[in-house]
Amino acid sequence: MTRREAREEAFILIFEKQFNEASAEEILELAQEVRDLKPNDYIKSVFFGVYDNLLTLDNIISENAIGWKIGRIAKVALCILRLAIYEIKYMDDIPVSVSINEAVELAKKYATKEDASFINGILSSVEKKA
Numbered sequence: 001m002t003r004r005e006a007r008e009e010a011f012i013l014i015f016e017k018q019f020n021e022a023s024a025e026e027i028l029e030l031a032q033e034v035r036d037l038k039p040n041d042y043i044k045s046v047f048f049g050v051y052d053n054l055l056t057l058d059n060i061i062s063e064n065a066i067g068w069k070i071g072r073i074a075k076v077a078l079c080i081l082r083l084a085i086y087e088i089k090y091m092d093d094i095p096v097s098v099s100i101n102e103a104v105e106l107a108k109k110y111a112t113k114e115d116a117s118f119i120n121g122i123l124s125s126v127e128k129k130a
Helices: 003-018 024-034 041-052 054-064 075-090 096-110 113-129
Strands: none
Touching: 003 024, 003 041, 003 075, 003 096, 024 041, 041 054, 041 075, 054 075, 054 113, 075 096, 075 113, 096 113
C-alpha cells in the first residue's frame, strides 16, 4: 500500500469515528473485518494519534480558521484538517508541503472545490506558525 493509499484509509477511519460512539480500536477492528483493511503502522499511528490529540488539533484548527467555529466546518474538511495537522505536528518524516498537498487532494476527492481551498488556506497558516 502506498503512503497516499494509507493516508486515504486513515482519513476514512477518522471520518467513520466522527459518527460512531465506538472506540478507535473497535472502529479499526470493524474496518478490518468489513472492508478487509490491513492497517500498516502509518494508518494506526495517524488514526490513534488524531484521537489521542483531538483537543490540541481542534485548538490549532480554531486558531487558524479565522471567523469559523469548529462546529460549522464540514465534517469531511474537519477530518482532513485533523489528519494533516497531526502529520505536520507529530510526523517529522513527512514534509509539511506533502501533508498540505495530500490534504488538498483528499478534499478534491471527498469534499468540494471550496473545501479544498479552505483546507489549503488553514494549513498554509498552520505551516507559517510551525
